[in-house]
Amino acid sequence: MGLTKTDQFTERQNEIAALAKAIGHPARVAIIEHLLKENSCVCGSIVDALPLAQATVSQHLKELKTAGIIKGNIEGTSICYCINDVVWNKFKGILSALFEEYELSKNKCC
Amino acid sequence: MGLTKTDQFTERQNEIAALAKAIGHPARVAIIEHLLKENSCVCGSIVDALPLAQATVSQHLKELKTAGIIKGNIEGTSICYCINDVVWNKFKGILSALFEEYELSKNKCC
């Protein structure tokens, strides 16, 4: 119990869920927004921008990285984070398709 | 500890996170997909379509309802569930804006 039955769902369902879950926390949304806005995406600037401890931010960055949404490049002592183009576009595509399905469905019963 | 600092983030960040979190589980993605596909959206048909116990499905439905993504109409002994048009479109809009921001950002540094 307490364990999601991943193998019982389709790959697409698990994929959407994993990506959505990754941005399912305000801190991680804030990180994404920051990466979209700022020129610099050095880890430290993200930590400064968030109202959380460095360790906590690092943990959120790790989750986004695990989901594939962001990637980091080592730059001396610091790390430059940014959105992962491929995954981000895939995410966009998958969600667009989902929203598109809704437009096409005419069976609104309530 | 262990409690998300909701008040430290913007309304938009919390909004995106809450909606994303709601579809951040394969079972709930499956429910959404089912509602998009099926004519009937009676609760029982959703339970039959998912590889989970009735109580578990009911719990997932409650979460989607709490997030506002779906709504249910009582129809005799059963309940007819469907996507909440207003919230779904809002979700679409918010995410489209987020993806749009990425298109416009030219500061890909890694």
Place this chain on the structure above:
DNA sequence: TTTATTTATCGTAATATTGCAATAAATAGA
């Protein structure tokens, strides 16, 4: 080499989520 800077990891506590069986609640129909 030593020190400072930057980021990741560990350990821990509090809380949340997932899942199910059992049971309750609510209504339709006999």
Place this chain on the structure above:
DNA sequence: TCTATTTATTGCAATATTACGATAAATAAA
């Protein structure tokens, strides 16, 4: 009223998430 059907809720166990201080690891600079 009694029974069957349908959905929600309760109670519980297992696991996951969130948060932070302390500390480790890795590199730059003195």
